[in-house]
Amino acid sequence: MNRIMDAVVVGGGIAGCSLAKQLADLGWETMLLDRQVFPRHKACGEFLSPESLEMLSKLGLDSVMESLQPQLISKARLVFEHGDLIEVPLPGLAWGISRYKLDAALHEAIVQGGVVVRTGMTVISIKQHDDGYEVQMKQRGEVEVIQARTVYAAWGSHRHANIFVEPYPLDSNTSKQSYVGIKSHYAGMDSELVTELYFVKGGYVGISPVENGYSNVAALLDMEVVKGAGTTVPAILEAASRANPQLVERMKHAVPIEATQVSIAPVHLSLHPLAWHVIPHLGDAAVVIPPLCGDGMSIALRSSFLCCALANKYLRGEISRTFWQEEYTQAMNREFAGLIRRGRLAHTLCSMPSVTRWFPSAVRFCPPLGKVLVKATRLKSYNG
DSSP states (O other): OOSEEEEEEEOOSHHHHHHHHHHHHTTOOEEEEESSOSSOOOSSOOEEOHHHHHHHHHTTOHHHHHTTOOEEEEEEEEEOTTSOEEEEEEEEEEEEOOHHHHHHHHHHHHHHTTOEEEESOEEEEEEEETTEEEEEEEETTEEEEEEEEEEEEOSOSOOOGGGOSSOOOSSSSBOSOOEEEEEEEEESSOOOSEEEEEEETTEEEEEEEOGGGOEEEEEEEEHHHHTTSOSSHHHHHHHHHTTOHHHHHHHTTOEEOTTOOEEEEEEOOBSSOOOEESEEBOGGGTOOOOGGGOOHHHHHHHHHHHHHHHHHHHHTTSSOHHHHHHHHHHHHHHHHHHHHHHHHHHHHHTTOHHHHTTHHHHHHHSTHHHHHHHHHTSOOOOOO
16 A cells, blocks of 8 residues: 555554544544454443443444444442442443444444455554654565554553554553453343442452343453463353352353353553553553443543544644644543542442442432442543
């Protein structure tokens, strides 16, 4: 490919697709790359919050989303190890939909919008030069090089440090504790229109309804706790569930759906956003939050809006790359630093038996406390 692309987005998940669509809608020649071939399953809670739906609507994707026939969810349930629970209403309807269907639909929408989508492509290196970037990628052993004015990291939580000449800074952005993320669809579970979060030793197991009457069961678990639990996703989930009797009961008739199992490791929770390293980062590449927040896809979408607004100005020659980096870093910190702090605090408190034994009773006595917890771990509405 001899032409110079205006934008190359590396990563075809919700962050990458939403950014690519915005850039293409603004008239910029945009390419999206992903090493996976779609559709594919992904380790994800598969829960689209009201905030996420609001932003997808701003992208003009209402008809695309409605065509997926999502499950409607109006409340959240937290179930602690000792058996007590909290139910709180969500601030609006949320949707349950698999990433298998969602990401494929987003790819189709952005192709129709003019984005060049190339899957099965492994990016080998990204090199910065005065006029932009050189992206080297490989498919089936064949190496290809393309030139781009801008490049974006939307590749998920893995750092991919070998892609850059410049090493990532030694760590300051992520916690040292390592987790494994897993997910599987199950049949045979009563399909409640509720998103559930079960606390277990070393983490959480979340359950949300998705299409076909299935339930998505996803977990984030301490890698040290998982050791010896088995090598398959169902085996790990079964071992983790033993720490929560209500989860054992919930899963007793569950039958795993073949080929829906996915795992990812190691996963490190963010201490603060990583907005930029050589190129702008967005989605999980920039911010990984505790599942208790339930808002990872909302963060992916919000970061794409923040990034696109400044990228557009840069591509139009209105700001320098240095100014873009500084402004984007400040915007990401303003938007997400507080959410990370609140999410980590909630994550810590909900792992303490001394807290979880009295908190459910306190919420029953004073229901607004539950709403405070939900509000503290969500993004504010986007007015950009």
